[in-house]
Structures are given as structure tokens and as C-alpha cells.
Amino acid sequence: MKPFTILGYSANDEVFCPACLRSTTGLGPSDTDYNGRPILPLYGADETVQEECCTYCGASLLELRLVAEAERERTNPELHVEKTRHRGRQPALRFDRVPPANIRTELKQAGWRWDPVAQLWWWPKGAPVPVPASLNLPPPPAKVVARPPTIRRREATAAQA
Ligand SMILES: [Zn+2]
Numbered sequence: 001m002k003p004f005t006i007l008g009y010s011a012n013d014e015v016f017c018p019a020c021l022r023s024t025t026g027l028g029p030s031d032t033d034y035n036g037r038p039i040l041p042l043y044g045a046d047e048t049v050q051e052e053c054c055t056y057c058g059a060s061l062l063e064l065r066l067v068a069e070a071e072r073e074r075t076n077p078e079l080h081v082e083k084t085r086h087r088g089r090q091p092a093l094r095f096d097r098v099p100p101a102n103i104r105t106e107l108k109q110a111g112w113r114w115d116p117v118a119q120l121w122w123w124p125k126g127a128p129v130p131v132p133a134s135l136n137l138p139p140p141p142a143k144v145v146a147r148p149p150t151i152r153r154r155e156a157t158a159a160q161a
Contacts, residue, residue, distance in 0.1 A: 001069065003045035007061035008054060010040040017054035017064050024056050079103075081135050086115060086122030091129045093121045106132040 009016045011025060011033035021027060021039070033039050042049040042061065050062045079099055086092035093112070098104075107114075110130040112121045123129050131137050 001044050001065065003043065005044040005065065006041040007044050007049055007065050008042045008052065010042055014055040015042070015052050015061070017057060017059060017061055019064075020054050020056040081137065083131075083137065084120065086118060086120055091123040092118070093131070093135070094119070095121070103132060103134060106134065 006018070006029075008018060009021045009029060011021060011027060012035065016025070018029075021029070025034070027033065027039060029039055029041065031039060042052065044050065044062070044065065052061045053059060054061060054064070080096040081099070082094050084092045084094045092115075093107075099107075107121050110132065111123070111125065113124055114121055
């Protein structure tokens, strides 16, 4: 859970879980409460917030959040992507499902092409291959370069001759 995850709200001098805020007060997080004061988000990083329970349903704000997160994980597992080759040649990316719009836009803008037959996003040009950082793929392996000691040895041999 991130520190700024909102576990609930403080409004009308009471503590609400997100669901009860809406169902019992009809207010949204950006509204002012019945006393005309802003509704305060209760952040998960605050230890006192972690001990709070909703005034209405009585549930622990922290537990509600953990349950919601587990549910989301189950129904919306992380997008998986792997590097592959397009027709055995060009660099390509294979997604386990249609990637979200922002990633599709990023790919398109970078110059990737979609091959509906191969079901791959592929890169039509040469290196470097601009893999969107949002995909969190490991960086390409470093190219093997001549090692300095080898070069020095060669220079030494040349100087002796
Ligand atoms: Zn509640």
C-alpha cells in the first residue's frame, strides 16, 4: 500500500470508509461536509488512521482497504509482456491482453507497429529499440565491447616492435 493511499474520510466530525461516505452522507471526497468544512482524506501512512474504524459499518479502514486491494489483484492481474521477435527478425513485444490505451499510444508514438495476424507489437527500424519505460521490462543486455586490457596489451606490443 502506498503512503498516500486514502483509507477513508473525516467529515461531519465522524470517520467514514469510502463506501459509507457516499451511501450515508451522499457527499463525495471533494465536497464540503455538513458543517461547511472540507472533507479530509485519511491517509494510510498515518498510524492513527490505520487504527480507525468507520463510524457506520464499524469496519477497520485498513482491513477494508486490504480486502479491496486483494480483490483488485484477483480481478485485474498485472499486464504481462515479453520480448520476442517479429517473424524471427525484428524486435517485438507480446502482451497477454490488449494493453491499456496509454501504453498503446506510447508504443504508436514511438513508432511501434501492430501486427494483427502475429498479435504482436513490432519495431520496424533498427537499434535503439524504444521500449516504453512504463512496461518495466529489463534493459537490453549490454553489448560486448572490447575490454581495455586487451587494447593496452596490443599497444604495448606495437610499441616494442
Ligand atoms: Zn463504512
